[in-house]
Amino acid sequence: MENLSNYLVISSILFSLGLFGVVTRRNGVAVLMGVELILNAANLNFLAFARFGGMNMSGHVYALFVIVLAAAEAAVALAIIINIFNNFNTINIDDVSEMKQ
Amino acid sequence: MADITFWFISALTIISAFFVVSSKSLLYSAYSLLVTFLGITALYVFLWADFLAVVQVVVYVGGILVLIIFGIMLTNKISSVNISHTSVQKGVGAVVVLGFLGALGYVMISTPWIQLPNSEPLETTRSIGRLLMIDYLLPFEAASFLLLGALIGATTLSRKDD
Numbered sequence: 503m504e505n506l507s508n509y510l511v512i513s514s515i516l517f518s519l520g521l522f523g524v525v526t527r528r529n530g531v532a533v534l535m536g537v538e539l540i541l542n543a544a545n546l547n548f549l550a551f552a553r554f555g556g557m558n559m560s561g562h563v564y565a566l567f568v569i570v571l572a573a574a575e576a577a578v579a580l581a582i583i584i585n586i587f588n589n590f591n592t593i594n595i596d597d598v599s600e601m602k603q
Numbered sequence: 604m605a606d607i608t609f610w611f612i613s614a615l616t617i618i619s620a621f622f623v624v625s626s627k628s629l630l631y632s633a634y635s636l637l638v639t640f641l642g643i644t645a646l647y648v649f650l651w652a653d654f655l656a657v658v659q660v661v662v663y664v665g666g667i668l669v670l671i672i673f674g675i676m677l678t679n680k681i682s683s684v685n686i687s688h689t690s691v692q693k694g695v696g697a698v699v700v701l702g703f704l705g706a707l708g709y710v711m712i713s714t715p716w717i718q719l720p721n722s723e724p725l726e727t728t729r730s731i732g733r734l735l736m737i738d739y740l741l742p743f744e745a746a747s748f749l750l751l752g753a754l755i756g757a758t759t760l761s762r763k764d765d
Contacts, residue, residue, distance in 0.1 A: 506718055509650070510711040512613050516620055516643075518704035522697065523624035526690040531674045535623055535636055538667065542643050545655075553650040556719035559730040563739050565655050566731065569662050570746045574753035576667045580674040581760035587678040596691070 509550035517543035530583040530593040534576065541572045609649055616642030625690075629679075633672050640664050651724040654731055 516539055523536025545565045552561025587593050619638035626632045640663045647656040690696075735743050 506716050507712055508609075508613075509646070510716075511708055512617065512646070514704060514707045514711055515617050516639075518700050518707070519617070519620045519624050521703065522700040525700070526693055526696040527624070528691055529629060531671060531678065532624075532629060532632060534671065534674075535632060538636065538663075538671075539620055539623065539639065542640070542663075545659075546643060546646060549647055549650045549652045549655060553652070554716070554718045557651065557722050557725060559727065559734055560738075562652060562655055562727055562731050563734045565652070566658065566735075567739075567742060567746060569655075569658055570750065573662055573666055574749055576670050577757040578753050578760070580670055581757040583674055584677055584761050593678045 506550060506554040509546060513543040513546040513550070516540075516546065528594050528596055530586065530595050531580075533595065534579050534583070537579075538572065538576070541568055544568060612642050612645045612649075616646065629675050630672075633668065633675060636671070637664060637668055640668065652727060654728045 520536045520539030520543060523539065524533055527533050527536060545568050548561045548565045548568070552558045552565075555561070583593055586598055590598055592598070616639055619635040619642065622635040623632050623639060626635065640659065644656045644659045644664075647653075647659060
């Protein structure tokens with residue numbers, strides 16, 4: 503736990519799992535979960551580098567901004583998904599290929 | 604003791620993250636996402652980021668996860684039991700992502716990272732506040748505009764037009 507590489511490897515694994523979710527899932531909400539995993543992995547990296555770079559607080563501030571962006575992204579993405587559901591009656595993103603029905 | 608806790612939490616985080624992307628039921632995915640978020644919070648505590656850990660719990664577990672569960676409930680008929688979802692092209696995706704993970708892990712492990720000597724854990728809230736109000740004032744204000752825009756945009760998007 504006193505080693506930078508441990509955290510980097512954990513965040514790489516989390517990032518890859520999130521990427522796997524984004525590319526293989528068909529449900530819009532599940533894709534959103536993959537994106538959240540990716541953002542969390544990035545945050546873990548920021549904080550690990552901050553901690554092992556002599557407690558550099560800029561990393562913490564960047565992580566805070568990432569959390570803000572994640573919250574805004576989740577709200578807008580869910581609004582879009584609910585709109586898609588109202589218009590197409592499905593949230594399978596493979597079926598949603600028309601701009602206008 | 605701390606080492607054992609660290610590895611236990613890391614394993615819990617990764618296993619639940621794997622469950623998030625592989626579970627058949629969307630609700631189970633959402634609940635294991637909860638465990639993942641809490642595990643990441645514990646890792647933040649190991650990294651001495653106390654303020655960020657609290658923010659993570661409040662925003663992710665209290666906000667985003669509830670929003671996601673709302674999304675699941677609103678986009679499936681409540682009466683239907685079938686809140687499930689499937690994956691496409693798991694094999695190809697797994698191969699590509701494993702290759703990517705290999706490359707990423709190789710870079711992460713083989714790079715000789717410069718580690719500064721360990722300092723003492725210090726309270727982070729004061730310095731984060733100072734940085735936000737002095738060095739990062741413009742991004743801070745931009746973030747508030749972004750949140751306002753997202754708020755209005757999400758409300759407008761999800762409103763029924765009549």
